[in-house]
Amino acid sequence: MKQQHSPIDGSQADVVLAGVEKRYGNTIALRSMDLSIERGELFALLGPSGCGKSTTLRLIAGFEQPSAGRVFVRGNDVTRIPSSKRNFGIVFQGFALFPHMTVAQNVGFGLRMRKLQKSEMKQRVMSALELVGLDHLADRYPRQLSGGQQQRAALARAIVIEPDVLVLDEPMSALDKILRDRMQVEIRRIQQRLKMTTILVTHDQEEALGMADRVGVLNGGRIEQVGTPRSIYETPRTTFVATFLGASNLLTGKVEGYDGAQAAISVAGRVISIPRGGLERGATVPLSLRPEKIRLCAHSPFMGKVKEMTYKGSTTYVEVDVNGVSFAISGDSAQIRGQHCEVGNLVGLEWDARDVVVLEDVAS
Numbered sequence: 619m620k621q622q623h624s625p626i627d628g629s630q631a632d633v634v635l636a637g638v639e640k641r642y643g644n645t646i647a648l649r650s651m652d653l654s655i656e657r658g659e660l661f662a663l664l665g666p667s668g669c670g671k672s673t674t675l676r677l678i679a680g681f682e683q684p685s686a687g688r689v690f691v692r693g694n695d696v697t698r699i700p701s702s703k704r705n706f707g708i709v710f711q712g713f714a715l716f717p718h719m720t721v722a723q724n725v726g727f728g729l730r731m732r733k734l735q736k737s738e739m740k741q742r743v744m745s746a747l748e749l750v751g752l753d754h755l756a757d758r759y760p761r762q763l764s765g766g767q768q769q770r771a772a773l774a775r776a777i778v779i780e781p782d783v784l785v786l787d788e789p790m791s792a793l794d795k796i797l798r799d800r801m802q803v804e805i806r807r808i809q810q811r812l813k814m815t816t817i818l819v820t821h822d823q824e825e826a827l828g829m830a831d832r833v834g835v836l837n838g839g840r841i842e843q844v845g846t847p848r849s850i851y852e853t854p855r856t857t858f859v860a861t862f863l864g865a866s867n868l869l870t871g872k873v874e875g876y877d878g879a880q881a882a883i884s885v886a887g888r889v890i891s892i893p894r895g896g897l898e899r900g901a902t903v904p905l906s907l908r909p910e911k912i913r914l915c916a917h918s919p920f921m922g923k924v925k926e927m928t929y930k931g932s933t934t935y936v937e938v939d940v941n942g943v944s945f946a947i948s949g950d951s952a953q954i955r956g957q958h959c960e961v962g963n964l965v966g967l968e969w970d971a972r973d974v975v976v977l978e979d980v981a982s
């Protein structure tokens with residue numbers, strides 16, 4: 619019953635969701651989702667609690683079926699194929715290991731189900747454990763491992779079956795920051811070495827930006843934006859994406875007109891020029907400007923009074939009031955000090971025109 623499907627963006631797509639919707643009674647967990655994940659890429663699904671991340675994974679892995687739409691893996695329609703018939707490696711949210719089994723038995727679990735020969739099984743378990751640096755702890759029980767070691771055992775259990783697709787649901791949420799940073803690097807290294815198509819669910823924006831080839835930002839069961847970490851961070855499409863991924867100054871601009879390809883937009887009582895077409899004269903537009911894109915200077919059309927300063931070590935956070943509009947600035951501490959920046963002082967603000975992003979929605 620395999621049905622061929624032309625992926626949305628060419629032949630490289632490994633996992634495709636086409637018009638997928640998921641309802642639980644009256645709750646709509648996912649709304650008409652189209653998503654195409656390429657072979658060998660690490661795709662991060664990012665979004666706040668309850669936005670539908672785990673639901674998306676469960677549908678992709680086959681633990682649940684969509685209320686509408688189709689799921690394709692390597693061109694085959696798998697919408698009605700149960701999870702046990704899809705060759706997926708899965709690390710669940712919470713990643714429970716079987717407590718009564720040793721590390722090696724845990725890792726070998728998926729292989730036993732596949733009825734491999736004992737010698738081959740042993741060899742594959744050991745090489746998976748080596749990959750995650752746990753070969754010396756093969757005979758321990760989960761309770762005798764640290765959180766990070768348990769996490770790596772769960773990862774070994776998922777990759778030992780050589781899955782077509784690796785699916786990770788918040789695999790690092792139980793770890794402290796230092797371990798999490800290390801696991802992020804390790805998972806990325808293993809994923810690249812095995813060239814495994816990997817879907818990582820996280821609500822940690824740094825994790826998504828730091829690990830993924832591409833990021834999909836989910837909000838209320840809808841994909842708001844898909845792109846490389848850099849494009850999502852530097853050119854957010856909506857207010858939600860701009861604020862969910864790091865801090866941003868959300869400003870309101872008014873389109874005054876055009877000078878060639880440059881839109882003249884008034885912000886905080888001054889007019890700035892932005893290289894952006896298609897805006898209607900007189901329209902009010904939401905703008906996003908990242909705090910680290912603003913520099914302090916002595917003279918600028920944007921002069922303002924320093925309201926607040928917070929020293930954070932290498933960076934300093936400054937809040938400046940320009941004609942009643944508050945600007946957040948985050949910059950190198952030494953540079954900011956060099957600008958005679960002190961609460962109550964007058965300072966100038968400057969930035970590159972291309973760093974002001976016109977958002978598509980209205981700030982809420």
Ligand SMILES: Nc1ncnc2c1ncn2[C@@H]1O[C@H](COP(=O)(O)OP(=O)(O)OP(=O)(O)O)[C@@H](O)[C@H]1O
Nearest residue numbers: 642645646647666667668669670671672673674821
């Ligand atoms: N079995 C279920 N029955 C009813 N509603 C459900 C069920 N599973 C999930 N939901 C609802 O669907 C929505 C999406 O849930 P989901 O678990 O996908 O969120 P999530 O993005 O993974 O959140 P978190 O970051 O908290 O894990 C939520 O509103 C949730 O309450």
Ligand SMILES: [Mg+2]
Nearest residue numbers: 671672673711
């Ligand atoms: Mg979840």
